[in-house]
Amino acid sequence: MTRAVASGFGAVFGFAISWGQFTDPDRLREMLLLQDPYLYVMMATAVTIGFVGARLLRRRHARALLTGTPIRWTTTRPERRHVVGAAIFGVGWAITDSCPAPIAGQLAQGVLWSLFTIAGVVLGIALFLRRARVTTHAR
Amino acid sequence: MADFLLTRPPPEVIGLLLGFCVVGVLATLNQQLGAVGGYSAVYERVTRRTSVLGWKAWFLGGILLGSLAFRLLAGENTVGDGYGWLTREFADWAVAPLLVIGGVMIGYGAKRAGGCTAANGICGTALGSAASFVATGTFMVVAIGVTFLIDAVIA
Numbered sequence: 001m002t003r004a005v006a007s008g009f010g011a012v013f014g015f016a017i018s019w020g021q022f023t024d025p026d027r028l029r030e031m032l033l034l035q036d037p038y039l040y041v042m043m044a045t046a047v048t049i050g051f052v053g054a055r056l057l058r059r060r061h062a063r064a065l066l067t068g069t070p071i072r073w074t075t076t077r078p079e080r081r082h083v084v085g086a087a088i089f090g091v092g093w094a095i096t097d098s099c100p101a102p103i104a105g106q107l108a109q110g111v112l113w114s115l116f117t118i119a120g121v122v123l124g125i126a127l128f129l130r131r132a133r134v135t136t137h138a139r
Numbered sequence: 140m141a142d143f144l145l146t147r148p149p150p151e152v153i154g155l156l157l158g159f160c161v162v163g164v165l166a167t168l169n170q171q172l173g174a175v176g177g178y179s180a181v182y183e184r185v186t187r188r189t190s191v192l193g194w195k196a197w198f199l200g201g202i203l204l205g206s207l208a209f210r211l212l213a214g215e216n217t218v219g220d221g222y223g224w225l226t227r228e229f230a231d232w233a234v235a236p237l238l239v240i241g242g243v244m245i246g247y248g249a250k251r252a253g254g255c256t257a258a259n260g261i262c263g264t265a266l267g268s269a270a271s272f273v274a275t276g277t278f279m280v281v282a283i284g285v286t287f288l289i290d291a292v293i294a
Contacts, residue, residue, distance in 0.1 A: 005167050006194045009160045010201020011208065013172075013257075016156035018209035018217065021147050025223030032286035041150035042157070043260060049158020050265025054165055064169035071169055076253065076270035085251025086259070086274040090281025092244030094289065095237060097223050099245060099256040100174035101202055106218060108206035113222040116235045118178075120242015125179050127243065128250035129188070 001066055014105055023105040025097035032094060092120075144213040161262050164198075171266065173258025174199060175249040228293050252278070 020042060021027045031039035057071045064071055076082075093099050096117050098106065103121065106114035147153075164172045177199025183189045184196065210216065221227065225234045249255040252274045254263055260278075263271025 002168060002194050003197045006164070006197035007201035007204065009163050009167075009172070010177075010198035010203075011205035012156055012163075012201075013160045013198070014202035014205025014207075015209045016153050016160075016205075017202075018206045018213075019144060019148060020150070020153035021217055023206065024218045025225070026219065029223055029286060032283050033290060034283065038147065038150045042154040045151045045154025046157040046161065046261045047265045049155055050161035050262060051267070053158065053162030054266055057162070057166055062166065064165075065167045067169050069169050071165060073165070073171060073266050075266065075268040078270045078273035082252050082270045082274040083277050085248045085253070086277035087248070087281045088244050089248030089252055089255065090278035091285050092241045092246075092248055093256070093278060093282040094285035095241035096225075096245065097286075100178060100249065101255070101257050103242075103245075104174070104177075104199055104202045105206035105209075108203045109210045109216050109218050111216070111218050111222070113226075113234065113238060116238035117242040117245070120239040120244075121175070121178050121246035122182055122242075123239070124243040124246025124248070125175070125182050125250055126186075128247045129179075129183070 005066060013101065014108065017102055018105045018109065022102045023098075023109055023111070028097040028102070032097070092124075141212045141214070144209065145215070145217060157257075157261055158265070161265055168194060170194065171258065171262045172198060173254050173262060174202065175246065175255040176258065177202070178246065179250065224289070224293065248278075 017023060020038070030036040062071050063069060098117060100121060103114050103117050107118065161172055164170055173195060176193070176195035180193030180196035184192045222234060225237055229237065252259060253270060254274065259271040259274040264275055
């Protein structure tokens, strides 16, 4: 059931980013060149909905429908890794005019160039996990 | 087909749908959504770092399905030919390594920052995580700055 629910929400997410044309590198570039406010209005709306919805769930002491666990979340204090990682991510975003969810959307829409970006994303994850393991072993 | 899908709806509509996903995943799975975690879940399962395929892999699979459904309903590709500024400025043989390099930075950077545009930029900020606000502010400023820089160089 978890798989079906996760896939269902993923499908809504994928449909939405495709409809909003976040899969189009030129559209994303216009947004990053501040020629089109679409991305920023979309993000502000999504964050507002998420902010209100999550707090309503917590205020009602709701339990997750599938797991039965009390709905709660933890927040993280900013560390150096958040700034360094996000800066690296930002450069990659600017080069490809895409990020992980839209890359998957591009592939589904038949944009074969996305295969190279996906290969890079997987390589980057492998590099991170390898580095994390080496660091852990060194401690 | 559904012609209205070929035109972007108001950004608030897309924001509403993505916000619904944030709340929905929390309400059903008690989890925080993210896309790069899906790629990571698949990689960790394939390389046998984990014994089960994490739920984020299914979320990523859903993104593929939803985008495919959009493509079929819209009746045509809304992405266009080529690949943005890269295929306009460079020969195809040069575009591929640039996309791989960009992808490496996206994958590595997102893992190090604890999330991507979806996980930090939408979900983490909605849940009030200070780290997500810092990460989002950083990647937005850097992405905008680098895009302006690229624009200046290729102009």
